[in-house]
Amino acid sequence: MQPISPAALIHLVGTALFGSGYQHDLATALGVNRRTVARWVSGEVQRRAGVWGDLLELIKARSVELGELVKIVAPRVGPGSGDAETTNGAQGPTPTQRRSAAQEHFRRALAFWSSQDRGSQARGRPD
Numbered sequence: 001m002q003p004i005s006p007a008a009l010i011h012l013v014g015t016a017l018f019g020s021g022y023q024h025d026l027a028t029a030l031g032v033n034r035r036t037v038a039r040w041v042s043g044e045v046q047r048r049a050g051v052w053g054d055l056l057e058l059i060k061a062r063s064v065e066l067g068e069l070v071k072i073v074a075p076r077v078g079p080g081s082g083d084a085e086t087t088n089g090a091q092g093p094t095p096t097q098r099r100s101a102a103q104e105h106f107r108r109a110l111a112f113w114s115s116q117d118r119g120s121q122a123r124g125r126p127d
Helices: 006-016 021-032 034-042 050-074 094-122
Strands: none
Touching: 006 021, 006 034, 006 094, 021 034, 021 050, 050 094
């Protein structure tokens, strides 16, 4: 994997945790102003000390929450669950297809931000 700048990593973590409009929610979770997060992501200012530890704790907490949801939802999947008509019909993509699309979106975002970082480094911009 290509190295990724701190700004790009904050963007990726924010998007993974809170979706595309993540800056307000991430700022609230970190106890900072939304403009501060925007400045971190733009590379305008350096992130504050301790932000990586805070982000790691948010990621771990979300991971635990998702793990608990897996335990609750998994038993509801299978024959006789009433799931077949909603996941296999012609009503749209299945959850597996949506998950694959989300994973592909994440891979593309990571590749994009990595390429942006290489361009910034080539222009002499610090990360």
